[in-house]
Amino acid sequence: MALHTAPRKLRDPGQELRRPAVPGRRRSLVLWPYLLIAPTVLGVVFLLVYPLLRNLQLSFQSFGLRELIRGGAEFVGFDNYRELLTGGEFWDVVVRTLIWTTVNVVLIVGIATLVALMLQRLGRAMRILLMSALALAWATPILAATTIFQWLFASRLGVVNWVLVRLGFDSYEGYSWFADGTATFTILVILVVWQSVPFAAITIYSALTTVPAEIYESARLDGASDWRMFRSLTVPILRPIFGLVLCLEVIWVFKCFTQIWVISEGGPNDATTTLPVYAYQIAQTLHHYDLQAASSTITVLLLAVILFVYLRQLFRQEGEL
Amino acid sequence: MKARNAVRRGSLNLAALAVFAVTIFPVYWMASTAFKPTRDINADTPVFVPTRLTLEHFRTAIGADGFGTFWRNSLLVTVVAVVLALLVALGAAFAVARLQFRGRRGFVLMVFIAQMAPWEAMLIPVYIIARDTDMLDRLAMLTLLYFIFTLPFTIITLRGFLAAVPVELEEAAQVDGCTRLSAFRRVTFPLLAPGLLATSLFGFITAWNEFAFANMLIVKNQDDRILPVWLSSFSNTFGTDWGATMAASTLFALPVLILFLVLQRRVTTGFVSGSVKG
Numbered sequence A: 001m002a003l004h005t006a007p008r009k010l011r012d013p014g015q016e017l018r019r020p021a022v023p024g025r026r027r028s029l030v031l032w033p034y035l036l037i038a039p040t041v042l043g044v045v046f047l048l049v050y051p052l053l054r055n056l057q058l059s060f061q062s063f064g065l066r067e068l069i070r071g072g073a074e075f076v077g078f079d080n081y082r083e084l085l086t087g088g089e090f091w092d093v094v095v096r097t098l099i100w101t102t103v104n105v106v107l108i109v110g111i112a113t114l115v116a117l118m119l120q121r122l123g124r125a126m127r128i129l130l131m132s133a134l135a136l137a138w139a140t141p142i143l144a145a146t147t148i149f150q151w152l153f154a155s156r157l158g159v160v161n162w163v164l165v166r167l168g169f170d171s172y173e174g175y176s177w178f179a180d181g182t183a184t185f186t187i188l189v190i191l192v193v194w195q196s197v198p199f200a201a202i203t204i205y206s207a208l209t210t211v212p213a214e215i216y217e218s219a220r221l222d223g224a225s226d227w228r229m230f231r232s233l234t235v236p237i238l239r240p241i242f243g244l245v246l247c248l249e250v251i252w253v254f255k256c257f258t259q260i261w262v263i264s265e266g267g268p269n270d271a272t273t274t275l276p277v278y279a280y281q282i283a284q285t286l287h288h289y290d291l292q293a294a295s296s297t298i299t300v301l302l303l304a305v306i307l308f309v310y311l312r313q314l315f316r317q318e319g320e321l
Numbered sequence B: 001m002k003a004r005n006a007v008r009r010g011s012l013n014l015a016a017l018a019v020f021a022v023t024i025f026p027v028y029w030m031a032s033t034a035f036k037p038t039r040d041i042n043a044d045t046p047v048f049v050p051t052r053l054t055l056e057h058f059r060t061a062i063g064a065d066g067f068g069t070f071w072r073n074s075l076l077v078t079v080v081a082v083v084l085a086l087l088v089a090l091g092a093a094f095a096v097a098r099l100q101f102r103g104r105r106g107f108v109l110m111v112f113i114a115q116m117a118p119w120e121a122m123l124i125p126v127y128i129i130a131r132d133t134d135m136l137d138r139l140a141m142l143t144l145l146y147f148i149f150t151l152p153f154t155i156i157t158l159r160g161f162l163a164a165v166p167v168e169l170e171e172a173a174q175v176d177g178c179t180r181l182s183a184f185r186r187v188t189f190p191l192l193a194p195g196l197l198a199t200s201l202f203g204f205i206t207a208w209n210e211f212a213f214a215n216m217l218i219v220k221n222q223d224d225r226i227l228p229v230w231l232s233s234f235s236n237t238f239g240t241d242w243g244a245t246m247a248a249s250t251l252f253a254l255p256v257l258i259l260f261l262v263l264q265r266r267v268t269t270g271f272v273s274g275s276v277k278g
Helices: A023-059 A065-070 A079-086 A088-121 A124-139 A142-152 A159-166 A181-209 A213-221 A226-255 A258-263 A275-284 A289-318 B002-035 B056-063 B067-098 B104-115 B119-132 B139-163 B167-175 B180-209 B212-217 B227-232 B234-238 B242-274
Strands: none
Touching: A023 A289, A023 B067, A023 B104, A023 B119, A023 B139, A079 A088, A079 A289, A088 A124, A088 A181, A088 A226, A088 A275, A088 B002, A124 A181, A124 B002, A124 B242, A142 A181, A142 A258, A142 B002, A142 B227, A142 B242, A181 A226, A181 A258, A181 B002, A213 A226, A226 A289, A226 B119, A258 A275, A258 B212, A275 A289, A275 B119, A289 B104, A289 B119, B002 B056, B002 B242, B056 B067, B056 B242, B067 B104, B067 B139, B067 B180, B067 B227, B067 B242, B104 B139, B119 B139, B119 B212, B139 B180, B139 B212, B167 B180, B180 B242, B212 B227, B227 B242
């Protein structure tokens, strides 16, 4: 997905294939592309399509611990979906997942835009400094970052509590963040935003740099205010890349599992149970593999909608496949 | 006017410094905690600039049960998966960027969809499939999975890099008597090398990061666990020894950070073309 490579020249690489040649050689040339993509296709079929189908099959079966050990699962039609959709818990989780996704994505894209605009205006040295910090945050492995945040917010000796107490919020003396639902949710949001802003900011910044400075120059000469230039120049230029970043972040945040699982396992009191965590819980602790499969299928369908929007935007922008 | 500009410049730089501090602080705090003596870590007032440094926590982390094994497992699984993905992707990217064939568009679409696949939703079916094919508790299974996780965007980025190498170069070599394959190997491949490196960095980060499947698929054979899983259960290992925990996190982040520094210049371009999440 080279957003910034020049459009490829229109020429026909197949040209030589049509040159009169020895028939045998010609056939092998026609086969080449298929041989080259065969391993990829095989990999995707076995490791992606097959599990997806298996998941779909599971969601229509009665599949608990007994079936897991002995096999011989029965088909039960839409029972699993019915059980899931009529229970209140599932809808709580769906609503929570939507809140989780919205809060994170709004913060990520908002902050990333501000940082990108800032990068554009900074001097060279300052920009390199900030870019390096962003790159470092981006490269920190998810689990390392998660562990760091547990340490930052630790109730005893945690540096965040210390700063809050110093700022006059005495109630944070020894406050245990991970015992409270809202507090844990907040920390997870901060963690995910901290990890995700660098990618979004640098992507938006790269899009900004593709705009020639002359356009801004002439707009300024015509007497446009900063706000006006932002609204009439920057925003329209950024709109397509905005769409892409937005879709990507929605998908990534929606799917987010590791951070939540490691920090809270969905607790306390289910305050951080989003769809992927919920599915994992009902499979791991309740051994309801069938319900898990139904929940996963619904997740996949929800994501497919976003993915569709993303791909449309992507191909509109790239102009070709 | 001039004064106003200076004020503006100043406040902008100030804001940039604030963003810089917030961005870098967690990483800095990890490293500084790892090197601080326990006395400083347990101080009531946090020591922000440690004056005494120690390697004691690193000794604890490395000496912990199985750390070396897990680190090696992680590295092995990641490297094999990334190399495998690079090889397979090179072929596919070449086919997509250089050859015309029926089904090309469909193939590209499949790759884009696979890149966004909701793996997290497929833990259980993958677990069941692994069990049924006797692949549970095997590093080979994880390697295969990480291979398919990294494959789609490896193809996409390599295709971008390939498209940037003019076909004319290859053709010139063919005119000079190279076969198509050797033209690719001698002319395009060297030009592609930086792209390969950048792409492998993204693959490395993805595989190195993976936790959910590692947690799920390696159950009984504890020796075959990998680092992320071990790190996540650090509290059982170290209690609240934050120095050792941060040292372990540092060691975990180290390969990625080193790769990153080495390949830094290439990274931002790949960033955009790869759409890769760390």
